[in-house]
Amino acid sequence: MATNSNMANPYRKSDVHCMDCSNQLCFVQQFCSPTWLGIINECRNYSFFRKGEYIFHEGDRIFGLYFIQQGKVKVVSAGLNDRMHIVRLATDGHILGHRGLGAETYPVGAVTLEDSWVCFLDNASINDAFINNPKFTYELMMFYSAELRKTEMRLRYLAHMTMREKIAECLLCLKKIFGENKEDGSLNVALSRQEIADLTGTNAEQVSRELTCFENEGLIAKDGKRIKLLDSNAIFEIIACHKLNKELVF
Amino acid sequence: MATNSNMANPYRKSDVHCMDCSNQLCFVQQFCSPTWLGIINECRNYSFFRKGEYIFHEGDRIFGLYFIQQGKVKVVSAGLNDRMHIVRLATDGHILGHRGLGAETYPVGAVTLEDSWVCFLDNASINDAFINNPKFTYELMMFYSAELRKTEMRLRYLAHMTMREKIAECLLCLKKIFGENKEDGSLNVALSRQEIADLTGTNAEQVSRELTCFENEGLIAKDGKRIKLLDSNAIFEIIACHKLNKELVF
DNA sequence: GCTATTTTCTGCTAAAAAACAGTTTTTTTC
DNA sequence: GAAAAAAACTGTTTTTTAGCAGAAAATAGC
Numbered sequence: 293m294a295t296n297s298n299m300a301n302p303y304r305k306s307d308v309h310c311m312d313c314s315n316q317l318c319f320v321q322q323f324c325s326p327t328w329l330g331i332i333n334e335c336r337n338y339s340f341f342r343k344g345e346y347i348f349h350e351g352d353r354i355f356g357l358y359f360i361q362q363g364k365v366k367v368v369s370a371g372l373n374d375r376m377h378i379v380r381l382a383t384d385g386h387i388l389g390h391r392g393l394g395a396e397t398y399p400v401g402a403v404t405l406e407d408s409w410v411c412f413l414d415n416a417s418i419n420d421a422f423i424n425n426p427k428f429t430y431e432l433m434m435f436y437s438a439e440l441r442k443t444e445m446r447l448r449y450l451a452h453m454t455m456r457e458k459i460a461e462c463l464l465c466l467k468k469i470f471g472e473n474k475e476d477g478s479l480n481v482a483l484s485r486q487e488i489a490d491l492t493g494t495n496a497e498q499v500s501r502e503l504t505c506f507e508n509e510g511l512i513a514k515d516g517k518r519i520k521l522l523d524s525n526a527i528f529e530i531i532a533c534h535k536l537n538k539e540l541v542f
Numbered sequence: 543m544a545t546n547s548n549m550a551n552p553y554r555k556s557d558v559h560c561m562d563c564s565n566q567l568c569f570v571q572q573f574c575s576p577t578w579l580g581i582i583n584e585c586r587n588y589s590f591f592r593k594g595e596y597i598f599h600e601g602d603r604i605f606g607l608y609f610i611q612q613g614k615v616k617v618v619s620a621g622l623n624d625r626m627h628i629v630r631l632a633t634d635g636h637i638l639g640h641r642g643l644g645a646e647t648y649p650v651g652a653v654t655l656e657d658s659w660v661c662f663l664d665n666a667s668i669n670d671a672f673i674n675n676p677k678f679t680y681e682l683m684m685f686y687s688a689e690l691r692k693t694e695m696r697l698r699y700l701a702h703m704t705m706r707e708k709i710a711e712c713l714l715c716l717k718k719i720f721g722e723n724k725e726d727g728s729l730n731v732a733l734s735r736q737e738i739a740d741l742t743g744t745n746a747e748q749v750s751r752e753l754t755c756f757e758n759e760g761l762i763a764k765d766g767k768r769i770k771l772l773d774s775n776a777i778f779e780i781i782a783c784h785k786l787n788k789e790l791v792f
Numbered sequence: 793g794c795t796a797t798t799t800t801c802t803g804c805t806a807a808a809a810a811a812c813a814g815t816t817t818t819t820t821t822c
Numbered sequence: 823g824a825a826a827a828a829a830a831c832t833g834t835t836t837t838t839t840a841g842c843a844g845a846a847a848a849t850a851g852c
Contacts, residue, residue, distance in 0.1 A: 369698050371784060377698045399691060426676050433683035436690055441649055443693045448619050448627045451700055451743025455809065485830065493701025495810065500831055516818070516830090534621060705839070735800065745840065750801055766800090766848065 309333050315361050317385025319435070320413075320421070323428040328421060337412040341404045347388060350401040356414035358388035363408020364470065364481060368490070369400045378491040380443075381405075381469050381481075387435070405481065449534060450493060458492040459502045460530040463512070467521060482517035559583050565611050567635025569685070570663075570671070573678040578671060587662040597638060597652040597660060604646055606664035608638035613658020614720065614731060618740070619650045628741040630693075631655075631719050631731075637685070655731065699784060700743055708742040709752045710780040713762070717771055732767035 308314075310333040313321055320332055338361070341347055347358060350370055360382055367380040367388065379400050382388060388402050388410075413421070422429045449461055463479075470480040485496040485503075492499070503519070506512045511527050513520040521527060558564075560583040563571055570582055588611070591597055597608060600620055610632055617630040617638065629650050632638060638652050638660075663671070672679045699711055713729075720730040735746040735753075742749070753769070756762045761777050763770040771777060 367694075369695070371698070371702050375702065377702060379694045379698055399695060422680055423676070426673070426679065429676065429679050429683055430672055433679055433686060436683060436686035440686055440690045440693060443690060443697060444617075444629045445619070445649060447693060447697050447700065448621065448629055450697065451627060452621050452625065496830075497811085497832085498809070500829095504831075746800080747802085747841080748839070750799095754801075 310336070313361065315385055318359055318361070318411075319385075319387065319428065319432060320359065320411075323431045324421060324425045328425055328428075332413065332417065332421060335413070335417045339410055339412065341408050341410060343404055343406045345404050347402040347404065347408075347410060348398055350398060352398050352401075354389060354396055354398055354415070356389065356412055357418055358402070359411040359413070360384055360386050360388065361409040361411050363410065364405040365402050365408060366405055366487070367400050367402050376490045377493070378487065381466075381491075383470060405483070445536065449531075449536060453531065453534065455492070455494050455498050456502055456505075457531050457534070458494065459488065459499060460506075460527050462488060462492050463506075463519070463521060463527060464524065464531075466519075467524065472521070476518075476520065478513075478515075478518045478520040484517060560586070563611065565635055568609055568611070568661075569635075569637065569678065569682060570609065570661075573681045574671060574675045578675055578678075582663065582667065582671060585663065585667045589660055589662065591654045591658050591660060593654055593656045595654050597654065597658075598648055600648060600651040602648050602651075604639060604648055604665070606639065606662055607668055608652070609661040609663070610634055610636050610638065611659040611661050613660065614655040615652050615658060616655055616737070617650050617652050626740045627743070628737065631716075631741075633720060637682075655733070695786065699781075699786065703781065703784065705742070705744050705748050706752055706755075707781050707784070708744065709738065709749060710756075710777050712738060712742050713756075713769070713771060713777060714774065714781075716769075717774065722771070726768075726770065728763075728765075728768045728770040734767060 310318075310321055310329045311326070315321065321329065324332060341363070347365065350368070362384050365382045365386075365388065366378050367382060369377050369379050371377050382402075389398060450458060453461065466479050466481055466483070472478065473480055483491070485499045488499045489496045503512065503514060506527075507514055509526075511521070511523050513522055560568075560571055560579045561576070565571065571579065574582060591613070597615065600618070612634050615632045615636075615638065616628045617632060619627050619629050621627050632652075639648060672682075700708065703711065716729050716731055716733070722728065723730055733741070735749045738749045739746045753762065753764055756777075757764055759776075761771070761773050763772055
């Protein structure tokens with residue numbers, strides 16, 4: 293519930309034109325026509341969020357779509373007695389606030405895991421972009437369909453895996469989404485034990501215990517929140533019995 | 543693993559033109575131009591699947607998209623030692639085989655829960671339809687985005703709910719998807735205890751036990767596979783503590 | 793309509809996971 | 823750099839869930 297000037301008034305122009313944006317993964321940059329890129333550049337809002345701030349809250353009215361220009365975000369949903377569930381993790385080029393049309397409210401909230409720069413496009417602009425950029429609409433459809441498939445697979449894994457397996461799967465997912473540090477090889481994201489628990493549907497104690505096990509088995513090295521996967525193949529072996537599609541999930 | 547003539551050669555023409563199809567929920571009928579409806583009517587394949595038959599198997603190559611004209615289908619994924627997981631349930635107007643483009647394989651299989659009639663459109667036709675019907679592409683994008691949101695919510699529930707809660711949620715979902723019989727008020731779908739277990743991520747014994755509890759508490763009436771919800775509100779109360787969005791899930 | 797087969801139910805036991813509690817370590821704040 | 827606060831760790835207890843087994847009921851086959 294942190295307040296900052298950007299939340300109250302998250303409408304700031306970027307000095308950089310969409311055409312010159314460093315984020316090559318942005319759907320707008322990739323699939324909108326040059327003409328439209330200019331239009332979108334004018335109507336978009338660029339804002340900065342400090343670590344731990346809400347980009348939007350669960351229950352907020354939907355005004356448009358958010359594109360992560362640079363940063364790391366967790367998409368959360370409030371659960372039983374203050375318990376949070378992390379629905380999804382997102383980083384550079386990812387989209388937040390699916391289905392930014394109509395007068396509905398967000399079923400989830402979005403909180404930054406570290407300082408992040410986010411572009412915002414309101415419903416009207418997005419709608420115009422859809423009408424005038426069939427390629428953009430098509431690619432977004434393909435993106436959602438791929439995301440749906442991935443989420444359906446995760447649903448299956450979470451329903452049938454043990455704690456140990458879920459935590460192993462989580463570590464591989466974190467590697468896939470955020471990558472590893474080039475210098476020391478540790479995961480490019482620092483989550484608390486509680487956040488890993490919120491992600492896997494267990495509790496912080498269990499995560500702590502299991503990570504200690506993994507370390508004793510030589511699968512990982514840990515230094516506080518920084519975790520390094522020493523043997524990804526061996527970690528994958530833990531969940532291999534579920535016959536999951538490596539290309540699909542990781 | 544049943545074999546029938548339709549599986550080997552599921553290419554049969556329907557006597558009914560797409561324009562006159564009784565399924566008003568079909569995306570093609572709703573959002574393609576009249577001209578394109580004629581083209582699609584010519585290139586689609588209409589086939590019949592008896593109860594328990596596979597429409598496609600996990601790992602099959604993707605050749606196109608399936609539209610359920612009439613029937614009930616479970617989308618499944620094989621798990622640990624013969625255990626199945628039901629990823630999703632589908633009925634009239636629903637789409638099977640997301641992302642029917644490219645040379646990938648299905649991450650899931652589809653099995654009919656009862657006799658069903660299914661339309662099939664191959665990749666090339668679907669692609670042509672996308673290019674020439676922006677409205678169709680747009681609506682499909684919206685559909686996937688809504689499905690994604692629903693699946694993300696389900697992911698959250700399954701991660702944090704107890705067995706009792708999961709089974710309660712499942713019953714309400716079944717009511718939402720298949721509706722209730724007008725005559726006796728029972729759910730319009732007959733799943734085995736094992737299938738309910740595959741849907742909720744538990745086992746048949748647990749489901750049996752919990753349904754007996756629900757019956758003793760006056761929440762449901764059951765007669766074999768036919769289940770009747772006697773007090774939907776009381777069932778919802780079981781999961782109300784998870785603060786789930788009633789409109790979103792049910 | 794009877795028999796065989798499958799499904800469902802229910803009690804019991806074993807295993808897994810959650811909850812609690814207290815200690816240690818790390819991080820934050822002044 | 824010390825004190826306070828937060829996070830992480832670890833042992834123990836309690837609760838929940840899974841697995842097994844056998845009886846009862848329902849369904850299918852002849």
